[in-house]
Each structure stands twice: as structure tokens, then as C-alpha cells.
Amino acid sequence: MSGALGSVFGVDRQLIRDQTYFVIEQSQQVFACGGWSKRESLFGSDTARLKNDALLDPLHHAARIRAFFVHPAWARRGMARAILHACEEAIRAARFSRIELVATLPGVPFYRAFDYKSHETYEVPLVNGLSLPVVRMTKNLGNANE
Numbered sequence: 001m002s003g004a005l006g007s008v009f010g011v012d013r014q015l016i017r018d019q020t021y022f023v024i025e026q027s028q029q030v031f032a033c034g035g036w037s038k039r040e041s042l043f044g045s046d047t048a049r050l051k052n053d054a055l056l057d058p059l060h061h062a063a064r065i066r067a068f069f070v071h072p073a074w075a076r077r078g079m080a081r082a083i084l085h086a087c088e089e090a091i092r093a094a095r096f097s098r099i100e101l102v103a104t105l106p107g108v109p110f111y112r113a114f115d116y117k118s119h120e121t122y123e124v125p126l127v128n129g130l131s132l133p134v135v136r137m138t139k140n141l142g143n144a145n146e
């Protein structure tokens with residue numbers, strides 16, 4: 001996993017600029033974060049996301065879920081659930097009817113619990129020569145453009 005730090009696991013400031021990233025904090029300490037995106041990149045930090053990170057069309061494309069992390073001390077206390085609900089609400093408001101994401105293996109049971117379906121598993125090459133297995137997942141919201 002350490003080979004993924006900074007590239008796959010890293011800050012994508014475009015999510016912050018787009019105001020689609022949420023954090024939960026206490027006493028100015030962030031302990032959970034996650035967001036959604038109306039752009040093409042499925043994962044990656046500032047240095048690793050797609051160069052031309054084009055805006056998506058809600059009529060034809062799926063919104064993205066991006067970069068969910070919860071501090072282990074706060075695990076299984078509904079933090080990621082709260083952020084995912086906020087993201088899905090915002091995605092619906094933006095009139096997307098589908099969501100796509102790329103999950104690392106530890107993230108799969110979390111997304112599955114919220115009706116995301118697994119598709120292909122593939123390997124993302126890392127800077128240290130190793131690779132990280134990831135799973136493409138999707139969810140139909142069945143609203144917005146129907």
C-alpha cells in the first residue's frame with residue numbers, strides 16, 4: 001500500500017476547487033473525508049489524475065465517488081456512510097443518474113453495503129514497480145434524467 005501513497009492515495013485539489021469534497025472534523029482535526037466528482041478522473045492525486053480532467057455530462061456519463069478515508073480510530077461509526085449519503089444527494093441534485101468508482105479491495109465491502117455493484121478487477125501500476133488491485137464499481141440512482 002505504501003507505493004500508492006502520493007499517487008493513487010493523495011490529495012486531488014480539483015475536488016476541493018469544485019467544492020465536491022467533504023470532511024468531518026473535531027477540534028480542527030479531520031478524521032474522515034470523501035467526495036464526488038463531475039470530472040472524468042476515477043482516482044488519483046494532483047499528480048496522477050487525468051491530464052485533461054474534462055467535465056462530465058450528467059445525461060451521458062456517470063458521476064464519480066472519490067477518495068474516501070476514515071481514521072482507524074473512527075472506523076465503523078458511520079462516518080463514511082454519512083459522507084456517502086451527502087455525496088449521493090449532491091450527485092442527484094447535479095442530475096446524474098449513475099455513479100462509477102474505482103475501489104481498493106478494503107473499500108469494496110463498504111460500497112457493496114450501499115448497493116454498488118462490482119465489475120472488473122484490474123491492476124494500477126505504482127511508482128515503485130508494484131501494482132495495486134482495484135475494482136470498478138457502479139450504482140444506478142434511477143432518478144434525475146428519467
Ligand SMILES: CC(C)(COP(=O)(O)OP(=O)(O)OC[C@H]1O[C@@H](n2cnc3c(N)ncnc32)[C@H](O)[C@@H]1OP(=O)(O)O)[C@@H](O)C(=O)NCCC(=O)NCCS
Nearest residue numbers: 068069070075076077078079080081103104107109110113
Ligand atoms: C472503507 C472506509 C472508508 C469505511 O469507513 P467507515 O466510516 O468505517 O464506514 P461506515 O462506518 O460508514 O460503514 C458503513 C457500512 O459499510 C460496511 N462496511 C464498512 N467497512 C466494512 C468492512 N471493513 N467490512 C465489511 N463491511 C464494511 C458495513 O455495512 C457498515 O455498516 P455497519 O458498521 O453498520 O455494519 C474505511 O474503512 C477506510 O478508510 N478504509 C481505508 C481506505 C479505503 O479503503 N477507502 C476506500 C477507497 S477506495
